[in-house]
Amino acid sequence: MIRSEALDQLPVRTAVPALVAALDAHGAAVLCAPPGTGKTTLVPLVLAGLVGGGPVRRVVVAEPRRIAARAAARRMAWLLGERVGERVGVTVRGERTVSPDTVVEVVTTGVLLQRLQRDQELTGVDVVVLDECHERHLDADTAAAFLLDVRAALRPELRLVAASATTDAAGWSRLLGDAPVVEAQGVSHPVETVWAPPARPVRPPHGMRVDPVLLSHVASVVRRALAEREGDVLCFLPGVGEIARVAGQLSGVGAEVLQVHGRAPAAVQDAVLAGSASGRRVVLATSVAESSLTVPGVRVVVDCGLAREPRTDHARGLSALTTVRASRAAARQRAGRAGREAPGTVYRCWEEAEQGRLPAFPNPEIKVADLAAFALQAACWGDPEAAGLALLDAPPAGAMAAAREVLTAIGAVDARGRATDRGVRLSRLGLHPRLGRALLDGAREIGARRAAELVALLSEEPPREYGDDLAEAWRAARRGGDAYGARWKQETRRLASGVRGEGAPLADDAAAGLVAALAFPERVARARCAGAFLMVSGTGAEVGEGSRLRSAPWLAVAVADRPAHAASARVRLAAVLDADTARVAAEHLYGVREEVRWEGGDVVARQVEALGAVELAVRPLREVPRGQVRGALLEGLRQEGLGLLRWTRDAAGLRERLAFLHRELGAPWPDVSDAALVECAGQWLEPELSRARRRADLGRIEAGQALRRLLPWAGGEAARLDALAPERIEVPSGSRIRVDYSGEQPVLAVKLQEMFGLAQTPRVGASGSSPGVPVLVHLLSPAGRPVAVTADLASFWREGYRGVRAELRGRYPKHPWPEDPGAAAATRHTKARAARQGTGG
Structure with missing residues (x-):
């Protein structure tokens, strides 16, 4: 039975007629509605004709996160008096609950992209709702661009709604072809702001690190909020690790402490979203609770002021999340959670004076993330450059170039950037292309099941307590017994079902090293000394004290981060590797090159067999082209200066006289400064330079004699040198x-x-x-x-x-x-x- 009373209480209902009219007239619309108004739950039901009358349409709702997709499907099914899988279904990676009666299907944006690649017409779908557009996730931006292509070329009747709590409404309207903007007003209760900065100085975040002083302060502010205010407390923290540490400091608070994040078990997520019949709760959450989820009973928000964003070091092949200051828009969203059901309070753990210095909005993911998956999606869509895609922000050229290099190396695109058959297959695995490559190629070598197990470990980094050794983490996941192990087994089953391969009976260490190296060939690393390695990308890497990885001759580094101003990356997860496997995995980086350069104060000529920046073998060159030697000598002059030449007193005096004339009279008297002479050394030092082979030969070149070649002989001015100076x-x-x-x-x-x-x-x-x-x-x-x-x-x-x-x-x-x-x-x-x-x- 439809819960009409609950539907009638949703504020978005007043905006529904305008939204329907906009879609009827234009086929696309932008819906702006505050959290809790029902935009995610009532609007799809109305558009599908399940409430309020109207024709029955098939509606797909795309959410940025799995937890939000499941929550939205459960809420809509509850409003209809049904269970998920009847008229409202849900599909996320590794989980699909639908039936022939399903009319509204909630999916993640990643699942929607997969469907668009397989069926560009989205056969049978009448309306697509892109929810939480303001979060600017890359998959959501990409899906919007693809859907606009579909509307323009294949299905002009396909209806499209961009829905968001707070967004660039004008920008999305332009993107959707000047689509109407429909705004819904929410029930807004006043929220009091309490500024609660730490009493002690706190070090700013860098990389994934958050100062423990701040986390202890956040725990104390939660205790203070429980003492000063009524209702449940929702505390925002940047990640799973910080949530666990604060939870550990809240023992004995007299309230149930719950942890909400993308990795939380479904039972915990359900408990949080269902509310509490008795007793108070403290909900520790990541940004998933900013707008994607509604947590009932919350009257107090504690905001630590931090968030996580992706960052990619394209030059070193390192991608990771980094901790940043939350934007002002995020802070508003978080504070609003305290006033959803009644007047509330937000405790902000920073100085009021800092508020104005916060960034206005979070960075769009397309600006800061690794774009390999996006570039593959674009190539499979038929637009390798992504030049024809309607995007709010264009992808950075450097990031796209780095992404294409990765895709070319793994065989996903050809020389012109077009998707290969292998690339199309990789795009349909629901994995980053690097991990897709490891799954396909690893299955042939060690079998589909074992490759799937290792790739599942790499797709969701295991808990830190599993250690930094990938093979040991693999064994820990097999033992199970925790929430991560359960998710890992589910993802393993999904991945194994999509590949075939028997493989060879490799030991765990060798198998782990192979798969990690296939996924991250640029991070294959050879030992330099105990605990210190050099990746083939040229970046140094260090293994922590006490790790058995320290003695390995080679490593396949799966997870590493490079702190600001650090010379080397810190290895978080890696596997032992052997030289032959390293060579196979990073084959595209293998080469034999001849090097003639200035090094260590002289000309060095050698033949180098290398895997990227890692030198495997070095031999001296017997026959060296004179032109290359000449270039090395010129580089020596640039590095060490003109003091490499023989400067007599007369030579130095001649140079000083020429400098005087250039300063006083200008042209045609030459500039003989260090920079100018080094720049044109190839002219005035000939033919002596072409005959030189090493540093000692430079020392025999009489600089004064060579310098006379720069005199203005052509115009006859050179004859006046002794008269003028x-x-x-x-x-x-x-x-x-x-x-x-x-x-x-x-x-x-x-x-x-x-x-x-x-x-x-x-x-x-x-x-x-x-x-x-x-x-x-x-x-x-x-x-x-x-x-x-x-x-x-x-x-x-x-x-x-x-x-x-x-x-x-x-x-x-x-x-x-x-x-x-x-x-x-x-x-x-x-x-x-x-x-x-x-x-x-």
Whole structure:
């Protein structure tokens, strides 16, 4: 019997006429309705004609999670007074409860994608409802894109509803061809916000790690909420591990503590959703309870402020969930759960000032996730680039390129990105393509059942207490006795039914290593030292203390994460491997290459047999092409600089003179900075560079001789080098003094007595209308020590010489110190010698 009273209490009923009218007129609509209004339960029943009259239509409701799909089917069947499997059925991975009478079928978005790939017309289906669109799961976005293709090309009569609690209504409306937006108002009770930040500093989350200080604080806030408020408490935590740890700290709270997440047993899920007849409850839940599930009896929400999102390191082939700050939209959703049935309270475990710094919305999964499965779906759909798919957000080009590399390596797509027969089969296994490859190829080697058991372990990471050894975890799952073991056995049966293979009787360790390596060939790793490994992807990996994996020569790494700023990944789950199996599993990464490069300060030429970044064998190269050696030498110059060449004093001086002219006059005088000379080393160092074979040969190249090749010979300017930037300047004494061009201004260091009679400062770099640059004259004492520095000799003779003469004539009485230096004869000798030579004094 239909429970009419319960149906009449659902607020969405007021929006149903507008939704039906929109679908009749446009064939598609966006339904925005707050949690608890009945959008997931009443709307499908109305569209199917099971309540409220109207024609009977077959309706498929797609939910993002299995737990939500089961809950929605149970609720709708209850409203009809029936059991699941009659007019309302459910299909999730590994479970199907339907009958010939089924009119409304609730499925996961993954199941819907499988059906679309097998039957693009969705034969017999009249309406598809995509629920919880705001969560932006990749499967849901993909299903929406495929359905829009179906409506446009095959079945314009197929009706499509995008339903969500809070969403980008305008964006979805545009995506669905300017479909009408229908909004339903919920029953909103006031929710008081209590800010409850930790008293002690909390380290921010990184990777999967959450500071235990925060978890202890969350447990204390739950206790506080039980003491201060009435009703059940719903506490949001990022993952299963955090739920278990907080549950362990809530013993003796005087309330039933329940744990809700995707891995929870069905009995526990049912108990939570059924409510409690007596006593209070504390429900510890992941984000699945934000909008997908309605938990009755809740008056208080405790929000830890964290969530989990997928992240992929495409360069290293590492994918994992990571802990992030929950968005403001998620925080609103969570808080709203406290006000569903009556006024409530939300305790937020962070400072009020932090609220505005939270991200507005969670990241769409298509922006951050591994896209291998999506790329395979698109290829099987006939659009390998996903360019023609109607998506709210385009997939990142880099992530798509990495995904295509994976698919090509496992034979799922051809060179043009089109799905192969193998790829189509992989897409229908309900697994990530990597795991699908391991199942198909592993079944041939070790048998279908054993391959299915191992792939089931890899598809849902076993509990941490199973350890980091995949073979040991396999044995633990076989023993069973826990909720994970039950789910594992169910998934094993599903996978084994889809493949064939007898295989060889390999030992557990060898079988586990083979299957893990087939799934993750880029993570095959060879030992470098105890506990440290190098993956063929080039990433280092470390095994924890006490693990038997530390002594393995090779590993097949199934699960690893790389903390921020860490040099190596941490191995969470792996299997022992042997070299031959590693070679077979990662065959597409095997190669023999010749390497000629600059390494360790010299040219290294070798032949390398390698599996990706792991070198298997190295041999010296006997015959090395000159061009490759030349390239290695140039790389050496880039790495170590021009000091590898032979720089005499004259060579260094020439470079300084050229630098001066380039600075003062510009072209055609060349730039001789380190960067410029290294950049064009292949020009000015020929032909010596082509004859060189090793570092020592570079040291024999006379840099000054080679540098002259850069002079502007073509225009005749090179002939003016000595005039524009003379190496030496002749001073009045007749001495030719070297000019130092190493600084910003050329320097002439000369004994003071040798400059007598010279009134004007020498200049260099004079060209055309440019008068040139005066040299900076360092006037020296007879002992060669600086006594004055000037770029204006005339001024010095007038104003500075008198003080210098007074100070030094007593110290150096044998040298001339005339009162009038302008009229005196320059000399580099003492007075006596100058007199003998007739140079005056």
